[in-house]
Amino acid sequence: VTGIRYLAEVVLPCDAAGTILRGGAVDVDADGRITFVGPAREAPDLPRGTVQRLPGLLMPGLVNTHCHSPMSVLRGQGEGLPLLRWLTEVIWPREARITDDDVFWGMTLASAEMLRYGVTTSCEMYFRNEALAAAVDASGARCLLTPAIVQAPWPWLGSLEEQLDRVLDFHDTHHDPTGRIRVGLAAHSAYTVPEPYLRQVTAAAKQRGALLAIHLAETEHEGEQVSARHGGASVPQVLADLGVFEASVLAAHAVWLSDADVRTLARHGVAVAHCPGSNAKLASGIAPVADLLAAGVTVGLGTDGPASNNDLDLWEEMRLAALLARLRARDPTALGAGQVLAMATRVGAQALGMPDVGVLEAGRWADLVHISLDDPAFVPVLAEPDLVAHLVFAAPRSCVRDVWVAGRQVVAGGECLTVDLAVARARVQQAAARLAEPA
Numbered sequence: 001v002t003g004i005r006y007l008a009e010v011v012l013p014c015d016a017a018g019t020i021l022r023g024g025a026v027d028v029d030a031d032g033r034i035t036f037v038g039p040a041r042e043a044p045d046l047p048r049g050t051v052q053r054l055p056g057l058l059m060p061g062l063v064n065t066h067c068h069s070p071m072s073v074l075r076g077q078g079e080g081l082p083l084l085r086w087l088t089e090v091i092w093p094r095e096a097r098i099t100d101d102d103v104f105w106g107m108t109l110a111s112a113e114m115l116r117y118g119v120t121t122s123c124e125m126y127f128r129n130e131a132l133a134a135a136v137d138a139s140g141a142r143c144l145l146t147p148a149i150v151q152a153p154w155p156w157l158g159s160l161e162e163q164l165d166r167v168l169d170f171h172d173t174h175h176d177p178t179g180r181i182r183v184g185l186a187a188h189s190a191y192t193v194p195e196p197y198l199r200q201v202t203a204a205a206k207q208r209g210a211l212l213a214i215h216l217a218e219t220e221h222e223g224e225q226v227s228a229r230h231g232g233a234s235v236p237q238v239l240a241d242l243g244v245f246e247a248s249v250l251a252a253h254a255v256w257l258s259d260a261d262v263r264t265l266a267r268h269g270v271a272v273a274h275c276p277g278s279n280a281k282l283a284s285g286i287a288p289v290a291d292l293l294a295a296g297v298t299v300g301l302g303t304d305g306p307a308s309n310n311d312l313d314l315w316e317e318m319r320l321a322a323l324l325a326r327l328r329a330r331d332p333t334a335l336g337a338g339q340v341l342a343m344a345t346r347v348g349a350q351a352l353g354m355p356d357v358g359v360l361e362a363g364r365w366a367d368l369v370h371i372s373l374d375d376p377a378f379v380p381v382l383a384e385p386d387l388v389a390h391l392v393f394a395a396p397r398s399c400v401r402d403v404w405v406a407g408r409q410v411v412a413g414g415e416c417l418t419v420d421l422a423v424a425r426a427r428v429q430q431a432a433a434r435l436a437e438p439a
């Protein structure tokens, strides 16, 4: 097998310069890496290579920076309940009984959903990571797993010591720094992980150069007990003082931040996974995204779990991120379409510490999305930037036609090639019904 050349009407590399190429070419080698991106007329000779013409637009796969995808087995359950009742009456009793098989099928269905929407990379924080990794391996998606430690009363979870041993062992046996399946670490949050364990997981992350994911400042009052134990310091300040931010930290949500907290995150190079859909659905609040960006914080986009979103559609997160940032600032220039698209691609990859995806550029992995431009959403285009505005504000996810991960095609004509959707749907339906049975 030699390489392949894709010729597209438009190539949108999502690079920092905001390049838009009419009549572009993307060359992919046999290993699934990009070897050339540029105008077709400047493309190098391709020895015995095949050429595939794509009517439409070619861009990098989207990056979902915060997710609990196996929760697709809990999608829509407890709809409309207030947060605490939703968690204690619906979600936690089911999670207490969730099995490896449930996680495998939940992740399989979620993986098919994401790939069909052009989301090629997700950062997962969940349990039963062997099953989660097996599902990702089979679906052909790219994933950064961040197995979490958390204080929760589920018998199968074990003590925090046992959890720490388990997640470190999982990291050390499954992490492939340049592969499709990579592993970081996670502490669920400052309010669910006691300080000695926050310190230990931080030390382990630093030692391994692993990303450390943590939920931070999602709801207004979640940090009050932590703050009270630390003389009223905010949770970001407490984490900074504990040394947690000395690791490469990805903070999910980051809604309730003071100006000083924003500066603290920026100073420590903490990246943020902004989850506007989940924050809106759970009425958590509107994150100060424009302030974070202005302070120099790396902000990616996340769907959060499908139990609180209720889908894994990153196009919707793009639109919500822009709309909510503008509403919060009462300023239509607060977050531009190009900025939002970058958050969903290049900047999201940066937030995950994955510099080899997120941009169509020689040397990076060929995680590609082919978008049909036939949809009414793409008319008119009078200047090239119109395309970006249409992608963010008008294009439905159904415009995604084909998707490749590391050069391997996983979606063709809108259908996932790697997952038997009928089987996955049936297995998730069965799992959800069993988990809903009274204990």
Ligand SMILES: [Zn+2]
Binding pocket: 066, 067, 068, 215, 252, 304, 305
């Ligand atoms: Zn979350």
